[in-house]
Amino acid sequence: MTKDPSVLLHRAKEIAWRIPEGQKRALLLRGVAQTFAHGAFFAEAQVTLMEIAEPHHREGAFLQVGLEIFATQGEEGVASLLTSAPPTARAHLLARIGTKRARSGKRGEGKKAFDEALATVAGVISPRQRSLLAADIVARMAGCGLLEEGRRAARRIEAPHPRCRAWSVVAGMLLREGRKADAMAAVASARSAANEIPHAALADAARIRIVEILAAQGEWTQAQAVAETLHAPLPRSEALGAIGEAAARSGALAEPFFAEALSTARSIDFERQRSEALLGLATRYTRIGAGTVADEIARAAAAGITRIEDPRWQRKMWHRLGGIALRRVLEGKEKEPFSLAEEIADATVRCEVLCRIVRQVWTMPSLRERTLEAVEQSLDRITDPPLRIEALCRLAEAMQLDDPDQATPPLKRATEAVSTLSDPEVRGRALSRIGGVWAQRRLNPGEALRSFSEAERAISQISSPYWQMRPLKRLIETMIACGFLEEATHLAETRAQGPTRHRLERCIALAYFRRGEETRALGIAEDIDDPAERAMALTRMARAACDKMPFGR
DSSP states (O other): OOSOHHHHHHHHHHHHTTSOTTHHHHHHHHHHHHHHHHTTOHHHHHHHHTTOOSHHHHHHHHHHHHHHHHHHHHHHHHHHHHTTSOHHHHHHHHHHHHHHHHHTTOHHHHHHHHHHHHHHHTTOSOHHHHHHHHHHHHHHHHHTTOHHHHHHHHHTOOSHHHHHHHHHHHHHHHHHTTOHHHHHHHHHHHHHHHHHOSSHHHHHHHHHHHHHHHHHTTOHHHHHHHHTTOSSHHHHHHHHHHHHHHHHHTTSOOHHHHHHHHHHHHTOOSHHHHHHHHHHHHHHHHHTTOHHHHHHHHHHHHHHHTTOOOHHHHHHHHHHHHHHHHHHHHTTOOSSTTTTGGGOOOHHHHHHHHHHHHHHHTTSHHHHHHHHHHHHHHHHHOOSHHHHHHHHHHHHHHHHTTOGGGGHHHHHHHHHHHTTOOOHHHHHHHHHHHHHHHHGGGSOHHHHHHHHHHHHHHHHTSSOHHHHHHHHHHHHHHHHHTTOHHHHHHHHHHTOOHHHHHHHHHHHHHHHHHTTOHHHHHHHHHTOSSHHHHHHHHHHHHHHHHHHSOTTO
């Protein structure tokens, strides 16, 4: 067998046909068909499409292959595919043909393609899928300037949520063209559709979209009127904030909208939702350059985040606050780059954010040293050993970008901390992480291998072979990503079992193929016991080979 992608794909297809008919075979044939098309083997792709029996995978494959052909050969190339394509794929492709025609000046021809796409939608069985498809087509029509046709099509959409989205897009395009009366009629239709949405959260999300479209075109009064109809205070605050941001960007008076948004946010009873609303407003103030106000609101949010009982949501909110702190640094307007980050009460998240800041201020010695001091202070507050090790690894990654030698001390501290871990799985996971950082940018391959070896020994101490597979898989995947293919191959062959081994062998084969060792890669792929993984490995290698080919073969 050669590295010719066509040969590899025919072999993968041959293996797929030995698998009993069902989802697995259909998925493999779909991958083969899409890869044939990716490599511009269009005839082979179309033949493979006709062999996919499962409707969902057949439909998805038709669409992806059709898009590849359309991108390369235009509508002439995809014409033969349209006659046999399932309705969903056919409608998508016709909509793209209509878009291309309309944007090239052939509005009449584009309209015909869109009409045919809408007619095809009627053949889709699922009412929800019909509505979603029709809304996508209307959005494309509006984007091409076919607004009257889009308005007529929007009226016929069955489900209220997609219909609201379609009317919102049409309204935005009408406003852009200066047709305010028609746009307001479209907004009224969108609002009417939003009122029909049974789920309150979805209805509010649809109304926010209407607000954003109106605000983007300077229709502040109309946008505010829609915002006031939102049921819950969190989305209402978000909508009012969107109006304020749009007004500020256009030079209009924004403060009344922001003031109402802030008042609404502060009135929320639940801590999580109030913190989320305040952080959303702080983010908007940051984007318009009002950093001082953003910091004040973010600090108010931080006080509430500490009272959130769900640790997952609390961590998520701390990360959002960290994103605001990082943005302030990127703008270069924060004299104390870690001051806002210090508001983060979770020491692990604070250390992660500060490590990201370290990357941004590394070329500024004074700020760099002060930020590193803040990182050290955060590290001292992390009492959980695995989290402390992860924080040290993040610090090493941040430091080695500019000076690899600087990454050595935190990595050695992380390695020393491993001795405090008693759980072999946790110890193996920590050593895998440390080895991965040692291997980055070839910082110290010897230390990386030593860490990987110690990780393997720790994993072997897990009592059940079954429970060894998950950390072992993570270790071998890290080794593959770091380029230690020989060591990863040996470990997979001697330690991995069952499906885990088969998946790892597929990853190893692809890594060797990408490294240019095609013969060895093919040998590993052909030796995979699981036929589905063997076929998938050959398909992935064929795609990698296609990526190296000149356009159009």
